[in-house]
Amino acid sequence: MLDIRNLHVSVDGKPILKGLDLSVKAGEVHAIMGPNGSGKSTLAHVLAGREGYVVSSGEILYQGSNLLELNVEERAQQGILLAFQYPVEIPGVANVYFLKAALNALRRHRGLPELDAIDFLALIRNKLKQMEMDESLLYRPVNQGFSGGEKKRNEILQMVLLEPTLALLDESDSGLDIDALKVVAAGINGLRSPQRAIVLVTHYQRLLDYVVPDKVHVLADGRIARSGGRELAIELERTGYGTPADHPGRQAATP
Amino acid sequence: MNARVPGSAADYLGAFRRISGILPGQHLDWLRQARAEAIGRFSQQGFPTLHDEDWKYTSVASIEKGRFNILPTASDNLLAPQVALHALPDSHLLVFVNGRLDPGLSRPGRLPPGTVLSSLAYQLEQDQDWPEDTLVTYPPASPFADLNLAFMADGAYVRLPPEAALAAPIQLLFITSEANLAVQPRNLLVAGAGSSASIVEQHVALGESSYFTNTVTDILVGSGATLEHHKVQQESPAAFHIATVNVSQAAKSRFTSTSFALGARLARTGIAVKFQAEDAHCTLDGLYLSDGRQHVDHHTWIDHQKPRCTSRELYKGILNGASRAVFNGRVVVHPDAQGSDAQQTNHNLLLSENAEIDTKPQLEIWADDVKCSHGATVGQLDEDQVYYLRARGIGEASARVILTRAFAKEIIDRVGPLSLQERLDQLLQHKLPRQ
Numbered sequence: 001m002l003d004i005r006n007l008h009v010s011v012d013g014k015p016i017l018k019g020l021d022l023s024v025k026a027g028e029v030h031a032i033m034g035p036n037g038s039g040k041s042t043l044a045h046v047l048a049g050r051e052g053y054v055v056s057s058g059e060i061l062y063q064g065s066n067l068l069e070l071n072v073e074e075r076a077q078q079g080i081l082l083a084f085q086y087p088v089e090i091p092g093v094a095n096v097y098f099l100k101a102a103l104n105a106l107r108r109h110r111g112l113p114e115l116d117a118i119d120f121l122a123l124i125r126n127k128l129k130q131m132e133m134d135e136s137l138l139y140r141p142v143n144q145g146f147s148g149g150e151k152k153r154n155e156i157l158q159m160v161l162l163e164p165t166l167a168l169l170d171e172s173d174s175g176l177d178i179d180a181l182k183v184v185a186a187g188i189n190g191l192r193s194p195q196r197a198i199v200l201v202t203h204y205q206r207l208l209d210y211v212v213p214d215k216v217h218v219l220a221d222g223r224i225a226r227s228g229g230r231e232l233a234i235e236l237e238r239t240g241y242g243t244p245a246d247h248p249g250r251q252a253a254t255p
Numbered sequence: 256m257n258a259r260v261p262g263s264a265a266d267y268l269g270a271f272r273r274i275s276g277i278l279p280g281q282h283l284d285w286l287r288q289a290r291a292e293a294i295g296r297f298s299q300q301g302f303p304t305l306h307d308e309d310w311k312y313t314s315v316a317s318i319e320k321g322r323f324n325i326l327p328t329a330s331d332n333l334l335a336p337q338v339a340l341h342a343l344p345d346s347h348l349l350v351f352v353n354g355r356l357d358p359g360l361s362r363p364g365r366l367p368p369g370t371v372l373s374s375l376a377y378q379l380e381q382d383q384d385w386p387e388d389t390l391v392t393y394p395p396a397s398p399f400a401d402l403n404l405a406f407m408a409d410g411a412y413v414r415l416p417p418e419a420a421l422a423a424p425i426q427l428l429f430i431t432s433e434a435n436l437a438v439q440p441r442n443l444l445v446a447g448a449g450s451s452a453s454i455v456e457q458h459v460a461l462g463e464s465s466y467f468t469n470t471v472t473d474i475l476v477g478s479g480a481t482l483e484h485h486k487v488q489q490e491s492p493a494a495f496h497i498a499t500v501n502v503s504q505a506a507k508s509r510f511t512s513t514s515f516a517l518g519a520r521l522a523r524t525g526i527a528v529k530f531q532a533e534d535a536h537c538t539l540d541g542l543y544l545s546d547g548r549q550h551v552d553h554h555t556w557i558d559h560q561k562p563r564c565t566s567r568e569l570y571k572g573i574l575n576g577a578s579r580a581v582f583n584g585r586v587v588v589h590p591d592a593q594g595s596d597a598q599q600t601n602h603n604l605l606l607s608e609n610a611e612i613d614t615k616p617q618l619e620i621w622a623d624d625v626k627c628s629h630g631a632t633v634g635q636l637d638e639d640q641v642y643y644l645r646a647r648g649i650g651e652a653s654a655r656v657i658l659t660r661a662f663a664k665e666i667i668d669r670v671g672p673l674s675l676q677e678r679l680d681q682l683l684q685h686k687l688p689r690q
């Protein structure tokens with residue numbers, strides 16, 4: 001589903017991804033871990049199509065075609081959804097209006113009739129229940145004044161509503177209490193299917209107890225430094241990432 | 256010999272001499288004299304120029320050059336459906352066509368006892384001892400206020416008796432259908448002690464012709480009264496609109512003004528609020544939308560004359576094309592006005608590189624125990640927000656419209672009457688650039 005080869009990306013002239021390779025097949029769940037500032041969110045935004053990222057070499061194939069030719073909304077319409085590490089607040093736009101506009105944009109693209117207010121409300125109420133979210137969050141401005149956990153739940157709400165083909169979840173577990181973590185994990189697990197792929201960026205093994213990944217990668221200094229099964233996450237939890245590989249005189253911590 | 260420029264101040268003097276006999280209220284000595292003095296001052300001073308501090312950013316040369324008829328040629332037969340287009344479903348409605356009340360189209364409805372909703376011309380003709388100071392203010396707000404005083408022929412007269420509370424809004428609908436007309440409405444709104452009401456003053460056009468609206472609205476808010484004044488300016492794209500709003504507030508009164516500037520080629524609204532007694536509050540909000548070569552100017556002036564009054568101002572502008580907007584917010588706190596609290600905010604969204612905004616706070620503080628703040632921003636849409644919407648599959652153009660609308664919505668949501676909120680929301684959807 002997703003093939004990234006030798007990806008080099010810089011932001012404001014600063015190289016951040018430096019030859020990243022990653023391959024994710026339909027049906028798989030991959031976890032990406034790695035130290036702060038190693039480029040995980042950068043990778044997520046490059047996949048979502050955010051402007052300002054310069055791809056100087058390498059390629060990204062999504063479902064066999066060149067992803068870099070598509071703009072942000074086209075990628076979303078083709079089934080890519082990025083749950084933001086820092087969801088954006090939009091004063092003046094009611095959450096319910098935003099969610100409906102998003103769903104109907106995708107439906108239009110797929111040649112399906114748009115949902116009217118009544119049908120949409122019935123649908124979104126179900127999803128809210130699934131996410132154990134209060135209905136009042138529908139009528140507040142998008143993410144504005146939401147608590148950290150509410151923001152993350154709202155991202156996962158969008159995921160269960162929009163049912164992406166490739167879900168990129170950037171630290172959707174950060175800042176969640178233990179009950180919220182279970183709800184978010186259930187949301188992610190509910191989406192797992194042979195037709196879909198999920199990439200989780202996380203700092204904690206905890207999420208992976210609930211959402212068991214097929215593969216775990218360590219992104220360090222703009223590259224995939226290590227890959228393995230779920231046991232790699234357990235090991236990292238114990239040992240940490242150690243000193244960066246390019247630190248003079250030291251090797252990355254590999255026992 | 257001085258050449259006579261068409262439309263110059265001298266021409267207005269000539270017109271005044273010809274028609275002043277038929278203006279309403281000429282049996283009142285003080286009014287006859289005040290009109291004569293006003294036109295005298297105006298013909299000497301002429302129109303303001305860019306050299307006048309208050310008109311530095313707004314040239315009215317095009318109004319000066321225009322030739323406008325002082326009297327409407329014939330009464331226009333407006334059809335009820337054209338009025339229905341603008342009438343709010345629940346309002347006490349007065350309709351003015353080309354500056355004159357049209358009783359047939361009006362629908363004042365049932366009002367609390369003692370409430371007067373009437374035409375100024377009618378009231379002036381009826382009344383033998385009209386209080387002079389309600390219509391004549393010295394010094395005049397501007398040459399345009401003098402011009403209005405000289406020629407005012409009609410307008411709304413609203414008087415709320417003490418403690419009257421109106422559930423539905425009063426709507427004053429000014430419709431101009433005649434090209435090249437100078438319409439000079441004069442409104443007097445008086446809210447008795449403890450009364451409460453919302454008054455909508457709306458200026459619309461039939462067609463796209465050029466004309467000149469020069470309106471003055473005097474508002475007296477009695478002690479403990481709560482009054483909302485919502486001004487909706489939807490003049491024709493070729494029209495000129497100059498508005499002067501003078502507000503005088505008694506103790507513990509609350510006044511809210513929203514000014515929506517949506518139409519006209521050149522529009523200027525000046526709102527002056529005077530706190531005449533303690534513990535009063537005013538909120539002045541506004542939203543201006545400009546496109547093409549439109550010019551829209553708001554000048555507000557809040558005069559904190561007495562202690563412990565509070566004022567809040569939020570003006571927002573959306574500028575497109577090669578349009579230009581002006582916001583000048585003057586706040587004066589007098590030496591005695593201890594405990595004054597004034598906040599002023601002006602946010603502007605520039606959707607085009609060729610649009611221009613001049614925003615200027617003007618704070619004159621002469622007391623020590625005061626809280627005063629102001630802030631202005633000029634910017635574009637937040638690109639992170641645009642990205643977030645696009646990342647959910649919403650096309651870029653729609654994302655920008657959604658965000659622009661949200662920017663404006665903050666002001667619309669502050670309007671009291673829900674029927675007006677809905678109407679403004681629809682208007683906005685039509686007006687916002689599609690990009």
Ligand SMILES: Nc1ncnc2c1ncn2[C@@H]1O[C@H](COP(=O)(O)OP(=O)(O)OP(=O)(O)O)[C@@H](O)[C@H]1O
Binds near residue numbers: 012
């Ligand atoms: N606009 C920018 N200009 C310069 N540097 C940038 C810019 N945006 C991101 N960076 C840098 O790129 C690096 C990678 O950032 P990124 O957000 O991808 O890290 P991350 O792996 O997601 O970290 P975290 O775990 O803290 O979320 C950081 O050093 C960051 O400071």
Ligand SMILES: [Mg+2]
Binds near residue numbers: 040
């Ligand atoms: Mg990150």
